[in-house]
Amino acid sequence: MSEKKSEQISVLSVEEDTIYIDPVAEAKLVHKLDRTVLPILGLLYFMAALDRSNIGNSAAAGLQEAIGLTSAQLSNCVSLFFVTYIISEIPATLLLRKAKPHRFLAALGLMWALVTIGMTFVSSYGSFLACRLLLGLFEGGYFPCIVIYVSIFYKPEEQALRMGYLLACAGFAGAFGGLISYGLVQVKSTNTYLQGYRLIYLVEGLITVCAIPVVYYLLPDDENVKVFNEEERELMRLRTLQRQQYMGKSDKFEWIEVRKAIADPKTYLSMIIQFCSDLVLYGFSTFLPTILKSGLGYSTTQAQYLTIPVYAVAIISIIGISRASDYLKLRGPFIAAVDLIAAIGYIILIASSNNAVKYFATYLIAISLYVQAGINLSWTASNSMPHYRRTCVVGANQTLGNISGAIAGQVYRKSPYRLGHSFSLGCVCLSAVCIGLNTLWLRRQNKVKELILSGEKEDTMSERTGDHVLDFKYCY
Structure with missing residues (x-):
């Protein structure tokens, strides 16, 4: 069947609301989609959860003593993080489609990774608070954006499980964040400056930087997924047509x-x-x-x-x-x-x-x-x-x-x-x-x-x- 004829049949099927996709082929496609996009989103979300929550681990590793933070100031750094985190959420979701997901999510990850690395070198309450505010600004948009991203690629009845997989990454960060930090604190560097809490920020920030190329080069923006063959891309296109009402026909805000x-x-x-x-x-x-x-x-x-x-x-x-x-x-x-x-x-x-x-x-x-x-x-x-x-x-x-x-x-x-x-x-x-x-x-x-x-x-x-x-x- 020619491509033109296939397209005509697909459009006719949409109008008659009779698009049919073989359920076995669709199940295989969804599993392949899971293996393609979820690990990428999950990796960056794992790092975001680590970078966001490592303030408690760094405090236990000598942060307060090193830069002279009081308990009240530490609490301020915890709470004020959410000010910029909250401000960034709605604008980020509105920008996602315009800026292209692979570019936008990679840019967010790179910026918060650089801020995390920068926290290695803070020397005062003011500089540490500034870094926390910047961290909130760049991390805040990521999770609502991946909620929208999941809704672009998956049908409504498929979304809860995929969000579950991504939130499980935060669970892994919670389970092992303390142990990772504990292990880094035990490392005795020849550079006495890069020990304790500073090593936590440096290593976790560098790991996030290493994840950015994966997001930029492998995360698809739409149904034209690079690793899919022509048959799989056609199935993705038909799934998109099935959900046209759900997605909306116009890209215009x-x-x-x-x-x-x-x-x-x-x-x-x-x-x-x-x-x-x-x-x-x-x-x-x-x-x-x-x-x-x-x-x-x-x-x-x-x-x-x-x-x-x-x-x-x-x-x-x-x-x-x-x-x-x-x-x-x-x-x-x-x-x-x-x-x-x-x-x-x-x-x-x-x-x-x-x-x-x-x-x-x-x-x-x-x-x-x-x-x-x-x-x-x-x-x-x-x-x-x-x-x-x-x-x-x-x-x-x-x-x-x-x-x-x-x-x-x-x-x-x-x-x-x-x-x-x-x-x-x-x-x-x-x-x-x-x-x-x-x-x-x-x-x-x-x-x-x-x-x-x-x-x-x-x-x-x-x-x-x-x-x-x-x-x-x-x-x-």
Whole structure:
């Protein structure tokens, strides 16, 4: 069959809404896509998680003493990081398509790597704070951009698992970040200046720099993936046509899409759920070693290695539950279920005096750790279309979500962290309420569309575009 004839059949099929892709061939294609793009995105996200969280490890390795940081100043550096992190998120998502993903994501990674290397040579509170602000500026756009990137290449029902894989990389960073830092601190260089915390920043920054060419040369911008053969590229093209309504037909930015995103109730429910999820994530992952050391009485070394099985549970949970979420095409019930499990964990941490029982509670919280944030993001992205409406919603979602990073540092102030645990318990309860409201809202919208299509209800909306069109069904 000639290329021209094939194209005519494909277009005809789109118009008749009868595009057919062999499910076996498509499954093979998706697995190959996983092997092509996810390792690249995951590698850079792993390094971002390490570079973002190594402030705690560097403080333990002599940062405060070397440059004269007080505890209050260290807390400021933790919290103020999120100021520029938050500011960069929406602009980054809007720039992603214009600047080309391989260029834009590589540029972000290179800039934060250079800032990390620069932190090797800081000598004062002011210079260290400036580096933290720059680090937030360049890292802030990366995660919301990869949420959008995943939504470009994968169908809505495939996205939760792929976000799960990427968040698992953050879990690996949490599990091994302390051990990596510990190993670097033990290295005795002939250069006494490049020891301790300085070696942490230098080595981790250089590793990120080495990852940049991989992103720049191998990350595809669209369905024309270099490593795919002609048949696979044709399948990718057909998948894109299948999702044309979801993606949007125009690359042109329009402010009306921003206004529609702002006017949508599910945008705000999603933002509140993300805020609650991220507060648990930032609070628990940042202070877990301290919770084990100061709250449960373990030594510094024990606290480091006892975090590994906790993060292992978190990694297994995000991959397993995300897979089930995609298979059943359900989002809200899974997040609500892990919220309940996390609530039990926090109640135990607050009420129990038995350290073994409290350590068990950390595993309950770990089950929810990445599931809440990951599935809510895929839920948000898959229910928003076209492209620029989705980028606005995801950017807003991440903006409010990451404000929790600054708040987490303020509620987790003093062991045994009753305030932090109580605040986190309130967040998982509020998240569960908002999940219920969002589920009811989405089901109601689906029902209204069904009634309009059947002629039982008058359509009062003057114009329906994006996810408001009548044949688009929200997932819940």
